[in-house]
Amino acid sequence: xxxxxxxxxxxxxxxxxxxxxxxxxxxxxxxxxxxxxxxxxxxxxxxxxxxxxxxxxxxxxxxxxxxxxxxxxxxxxxxxxxxxxxxxxxxxxxxxxxxxxxxxxxxxxxxxxxxxxxxxxxxxxxxxxxxxxxxxxxxxxxxxxxxxxxxxxxxxxxxxxxxxxxxxxxxxxxxxxxxxxxxxxxxxxxxxxxxxxxxxxxxxxxxxxxxxxxxxxxxxxxxxxxxxxxxxxxxxxxxxxxxxxxxxxxxxxxxxxxxxxxxxxxxxxxxxxxxxxxxxxxxxxxxxxxxxxxxxxxxxxxxxxxxxxxxxxxxxxxxxxxxxxxxxxxxxxxxxxxxxxxxxxxxxxxxxxxxxxxxxxxxxxxxxxxxxxxxxxxxxxxxxxxxxxxxxxxxxxxxxxxxxxxxxxxxxxxxxxxxxxxxxxxxxxxxxxxxxxxxxxxxxxxxxxxxxxxxxxxxxxx
Amino acid sequence: xxxxxxxxxxxxxxxxxxxxxxxxxxxxxxxxxxxxxxxxxxxxxxxxxxxxxxxxxxxxxxxxxxxxxxxxxxxxxxxxxxxxxxxxxxxxxxxxxxxxxxxxxxxxxxxxxxxxxxxxxxxxxxxxxxxxxxxxxxxxxxxxxxxxxxxxxxxxxxxxxxxxxxxxxxxxxxxxxxxxxxxxxxxxxxxxxxxxxxxxxxxxxxxxxxxxxxxxxxxxxxxxxxxxxxxxxxxxxxxxxxxxxxxxxxxxxxxxxxxxxxxxxxxxxxxxxxxxxxxxxxxxxxxxxxxxxxxxxxxxxxxxxxxxxxxxxxxxxxxxxxxxxxxxxxxxxxxxxxxxxxxxxxxxxxxxxxxxxxxxxxxxxxxxxxxxxxxxxxxxxxxxxxxxxxxxxxxxxxxxxxxxxxxxxxxxxxxxxxxxxxxxxxxxxxxxxxxxxxxxxxxxxxxxxxxxxxxxxxxxxx
Numbered sequence: 001x002x003x004x005x006x007x008x009x010x011x012x013x014x015x016x017x018x019x020x021x022x023x024x025x026x027x028x029x030x031x032x033x034x035x036x037x038x039x040x041x042x043x044x045x046x047x048x049x050x051x052x053x054x055x056x057x058x059x060x061x062x063x064x065x066x067x068x069x070x071x072x073x074x075x076x077x078x079x080x081x082x083x084x085x086x087x088x089x090x091x092x093x094x095x096x097x098x099x100x101x102x103x104x105x106x107x108x109x110x111x112x113x114x115x116x117x118x119x120x121x122x123x124x125x126x127x128x129x130x131x132x133x134x135x136x137x138x139x140x141x142x143x144x145x146x147x148x149x150x151x152x153x154x155x156x157x158x159x160x161x162x163x164x165x166x167x168x169x170x171x172x173x174x175x176x177x178x179x180x181x182x183x184x185x186x187x188x189x190x191x192x193x194x195x196x197x198x199x200x201x202x203x204x205x206x207x208x209x210x211x212x213x214x215x216x217x218x219x220x221x222x223x224x225x226x227x228x229x230x231x232x233x234x235x236x237x238x239x240x241x242x243x244x245x246x247x248x249x250x251x252x253x254x255x256x257x258x259x260x261x262x263x264x265x266x267x268x269x270x271x272x273x274x275x276x277x278x279x280x281x282x283x284x285x286x287x288x289x290x291x292x293x294x295x296x297x298x299x300x301x302x303x304x305x306x307x308x309x310x311x312x313x314x315x316x317x318x319x320x321x322x323x324x325x326x327x328x329x330x331x332x333x334x335x336x337x338x339x340x341x342x343x344x345x346x347x348x349x350x351x352x353x354x355x356x357x358x359x360x361x362x363x364x365x366x367x368x369x370x371x372x373x374x375x376x377x378x379x380x381x382x383x384x385x386x387x388x389x390x391x392x393x394x395x396x397x398x399x400x401x402x403x404x405x406x407x408x409x410x411x412x413x414x415x416x417x418x419x420x421x422x423x424x425x426x427x428x429x430x431x432x433x434x435x436x437x438x439x440x441x442x443x444x445x446x447x448x449x450x451x452x453x454x455x456x457x458x459x460x461x462x
Numbered sequence: 463x464x465x466x467x468x469x470x471x472x473x474x475x476x477x478x479x480x481x482x483x484x485x486x487x488x489x490x491x492x493x494x495x496x497x498x499x500x501x502x503x504x505x506x507x508x509x510x511x512x513x514x515x516x517x518x519x520x521x522x523x524x525x526x527x528x529x530x531x532x533x534x535x536x537x538x539x540x541x542x543x544x545x546x547x548x549x550x551x552x553x554x555x556x557x558x559x560x561x562x563x564x565x566x567x568x569x570x571x572x573x574x575x576x577x578x579x580x581x582x583x584x585x586x587x588x589x590x591x592x593x594x595x596x597x598x599x600x601x602x603x604x605x606x607x608x609x610x611x612x613x614x615x616x617x618x619x620x621x622x623x624x625x626x627x628x629x630x631x632x633x634x635x636x637x638x639x640x641x642x643x644x645x646x647x648x649x650x651x652x653x654x655x656x657x658x659x660x661x662x663x664x665x666x667x668x669x670x671x672x673x674x675x676x677x678x679x680x681x682x683x684x685x686x687x688x689x690x691x692x693x694x695x696x697x698x699x700x701x702x703x704x705x706x707x708x709x710x711x712x713x714x715x716x717x718x719x720x721x722x723x724x725x726x727x728x729x730x731x732x733x734x735x736x737x738x739x740x741x742x743x744x745x746x747x748x749x750x751x752x753x754x755x756x757x758x759x760x761x762x763x764x765x766x767x768x769x770x771x772x773x774x775x776x777x778x779x780x781x782x783x784x785x786x787x788x789x790x791x792x793x794x795x796x797x798x799x800x801x802x803x804x805x806x807x808x809x810x811x812x813x814x815x816x817x818x819x820x821x822x823x824x825x826x827x828x829x830x831x832x833x834x835x836x837x838x839x840x841x842x843x844x845x846x847x848x849x850x851x852x853x854x855x856x857x858x859x860x861x862x863x864x865x866x867x868x869x870x871x872x873x874x875x876x877x878x879x880x881x882x883x884x885x886x887x888x889x890x891x892x893x894x895x896x897x898x899x900x901x902x903x904x905x906x907x908x909x910x911x912x913x914x915x916x917x918x919x920x921x922x923x924x
Contacts, residue, residue, distance in 0.1 A: 053548065053549055054548050054549070057545070083519070086515065086516050086814070086854065087515055087516070088854065088856055088857055089860075090860075091860060091863075091864060091901070091903065092864055095864060095867060095872070095903055095904075096872070096903065096904055096907055097863070097901065097902050097903030097904060097906065097907035098900075098901065098902055098903075098907050099856075099859060099860035099863050099864075099876075099900075099901030099902070099903065100856050100857060100859070100860035100901070101856065103907075104856065104859065104860065104899060104900055104901045104902070105898075105899070105900045106855075106856055106897070106898075106899050107897065107898045107899075108885075108895055108896075108897050109895065109896045109897070109898060110892075110894045110895050110896050111892050111895050112892065112893075112894060112895075131898075134856065139854065139856045141814055142855070142882060142884075142885060142897055143884065143885060143888070143890045143892075146885070146890060146892050146895070147890070223910045226910055226913070226914055227900060227913060227917065230913070230914060230917030230918065231877070231898045231900070231917065233917070233918070233922070352548070352603055392548065392550065392601065393568075393604070394550055394561075394562050394563065394566065394568055394596065394601045395550055395562055397561060397562070397566065398551075398552075398553060398561035398562035398566065401553075401559070401561050402553060402554055402557060402561075405557060410557070410558070414561075415693070420604060422604075422605065423570075423604060423605060423608070426605070428605045428608055428609070429891075430572075430573050430574065430605075430608055431574075431893075432572040432574060432894075433570055433571065433572050433573050433574075433608070434570075434571045434572050435568070435569065435570050435571070435604055436567075436568075436569045436571060436593075436693045437566065437567065437568050437569075438560075438561075438566050438567045438689060438693070439553075439559065439560065439561030439562070439566045440559050440560055440561070440566070441553065441557055441558065441559030441560075441561065442557075442558055442559060444559065445558055445559035445560050445565075448685045448688055451688070451689060451692070452688055452692060455689065455692030455693065455695070456692065456695070460695075
């Protein structure tokens with residue numbers, strides 16, 4: 001890693017601090033400046049040129065995103081709930097039962113959010129189902145259930161604590177008969193460098209269910225939970241899959257697995273210090289128990305995407321495979337069949353936002369005279385090789401296509417489908433969105449029918 | 463309708479105007495004040511008491527939501543795109559084809575938005591798939607495709623114009639080989655007062671597909687569209703269902719159908735004037751061709767939800783049905799079977815935000831001695847009767863339960879599932895969210911097993 005002084009970083013930082021001493025300079029600017037400095041340290045730790053155009057403004061983008069994503073620390077639940085409690089009567093006096101402002105469950109389902117994993121500092125997505133049983137002849141405006149959830153989502157969190165905090169805050173704010181919260185949280189997978197594959201249990205994403213209840217929902221076996229899950233069953237939520245409180249410690253964030261979790265002394269100390277300073281700038285206490293290992297874990301995650309070492313290692317194996325393919329038996333003549341490998345998983349890091357994107361790659365090709373089909377294992381290595389660095393999806397698509405083209409003689413089509421963490425976190429929050437890119441070389445660039453045949457072969461469920 | 467002067471509205475408005483002459487008062491406050499005044503006129507036109515607690519702050523909420531929802535008028539596409547174009551090379555010189563920064567389609571799919579229908583002023587949801595073919599060795603940051611779309615979404619729109627404007631703005635901003643936009647727009651249904659039912663083609667929502675293309679996408683038969691739809695086919699988009707430009711005029715907004723569309727003179731002139739003043743306050747030109755009939759159409763829509771007339775009409779039929787049920791043959795003894803009617807559609811208007819919510823009601827009941835099963839038609843009338851006014855979901859649930867309880871003798875359970883427009887529009891934008899409420903009377907309030915049996919009978923796909 002380069003020395004900071006050589007890059008003019010210290011003076012820039014000092015300027016920042018000088019500026020911040022000015023009465024005009026807000027706390028926000030001070031935080032942003034300090035995070036930008038730390039991100040530059042991280043980029044240099046990855047071996048990146050921090051003046052390269054694609055990443056020149058990345059420190060600013062990261063700082064803005066982190067401030068936006070952790071703004072929950074300074075939000076007040078009281079202000080949100082205040083003025084949003086509306087008088088609403090219970091059932092008529094001559095009737096027995098629960099409804100309206102006294103009893104009668106109210107659930108808002110399928111609320112999409114993102115939060116930050118306190119173990120690894122990556123954003124995670126969660127779907128929230130939140131309900132309460134009104135009391136005291138008043139009901140809460142429905143949107144407030146969402147807004148209160150967001151106060152606790154926009155912090156460094158762990159699923160069970162998040163559920164507990166939302167539940168307690170709503171209970172205090174509404175003073176109802178009870179509050180129930182169910183969260184389906186999805187963590188993005190971590191790469192397993194040995195096998196070039198992703199640890200995951202479902203489409204590249206790790207999902208867990210947690211719940212929290214207060215008042216009539218405090219006991220997990222309370223009758224009201226049966227109503228709550230009755231209404232969630234429509235959404236495919238199975239209550240038996242909910243994780244018991246306290247059993248979550250080692251099964252949520254992949255950075256906590258013994259295989260991945262690093263010791264502080266194994267990691268670049270400047271990077272670890274930079275990450276700790278980011279946590280502090282955002283108002284967190286980096287010495288709090290759950291955060292103590294986070295700087296090392298985030299650094300280790302980030303180092304998966306460094307420019308050099310992995311590239312070198314894979315480059316070697318790629319070279320030998322290529323030579324092998326060229327030397328062995330040849331397919332005679334031009335093959336009219338499209339060879340394809342669909343749904344090859346990949347993980348990459350968006351260089352604009354220093355946030356992961358992941359998905360699948362579909363590759364189709366014709367084999368030119370003198371070339372061979374390519375083993376799936378080699379295609380997966382190529383995909384992994386170009387994915388696992390600071391990237392943009394357009395470039396990784398092109399690079400995979402060019403590399404495969406050299407192996408089979410020109411005619412290749414590559415489709416990449418990916419979910420970008422930078423599209424669900426930050427101010428943008430487009431939760432279902434998904435990006436597709438195409439590269440078409442040789443015959444595929446001119447033969448529409450060939451492209452259509454290949455595109456139609458990609459299954460719907462990806 | 464009450465006279466404004468009697469309610470102190472004029473002086474309040476005058477105060478507002480006086481305040482606005484003050485240098486301290488921003489344009490924004492002026493707009494908010496003016497819209498609040500107009501909304502009070504509308505609420506009084508509906509026969510509502512504007513000082514009732516549930517709607518006292520509705521004018522302010524509506525004003526804020528409209529300002530938020532039409533902020534696209536003052537946003538600049540240039541500012542969004544500027545600084546987000548990144549250099550990215552095309553394919554290597556020795557290769558033939560399209561990829562990276564020169565050629566090679568890039569699509570962001572499944573972006574959720576809402577916009578405002580210019581014909582009836584109601585928010586509508588749309589899903590956007592937007593793509594382009596890069597040129598000049600540069601690509602656009604992916605989130606900007608979403609942000610530019612939002613500039614045009616946050617206006618009074620019509621689907622085809624919206625698609626065209628997004629397409630043109632991106633073409634100008636990126637200067638690519640071509641831009642393609644496909645929008646799936648969903649309009650909420652309008653009630654048909656004669657049949658107590660909702661006009662719709664799918665689950666209570668009217669959906670249409672529109673597209674727009676520039677450059678290599680300008681011709682609808684261009685080869686590139688085949689690639690675009692090839693990638694959208696995964697998302698269930700059928701290009702044959704896309705509506706041709708110019709054929710949309712009378713098939714999108716239900717307010718434009720001859721059955722519903724009112725003439726100006728048929729409507730309350732104070733309300734029509736108030737709606738026109740809202741359009742003007744938001745920076746629109748109420749005399750623009752497409753907006754000329756909008757105030758009358760919005761007024762007519764709103765009048766569906768007035769306090770009095772419909773209530774009276776339906777009350778009569780409800781009374782006679784009830785008596786009929788009591789007079790005819792009785793079921794002897796206590797019936798152990800749960801009678802149920804599932805998926806009864808309803809439409810309502812959220813009194814907090816003056817925005818529709820709609821969905822389905824599920825009713826289950828035991829028949830007590832001396833009572834009869836209730837015809838589905840009557841249950842649907844009861845649901846419609848309590849839905850079609852200014853409401854909150856908790857109250858409509860309770861009211862339906864109490865009314866059915868009187869008809870069958872106490873033991874009834876009601877589940878209401880609804881999508882709230884106020885949860886997808888405004889600042890909150892929780893697109894997939896959905897609210898469920900329960901009322902349980904008599905035996906259902908104490909017998910957990912009976913509740914579970916009923917809840918499990920509700921099908922998953924609602």
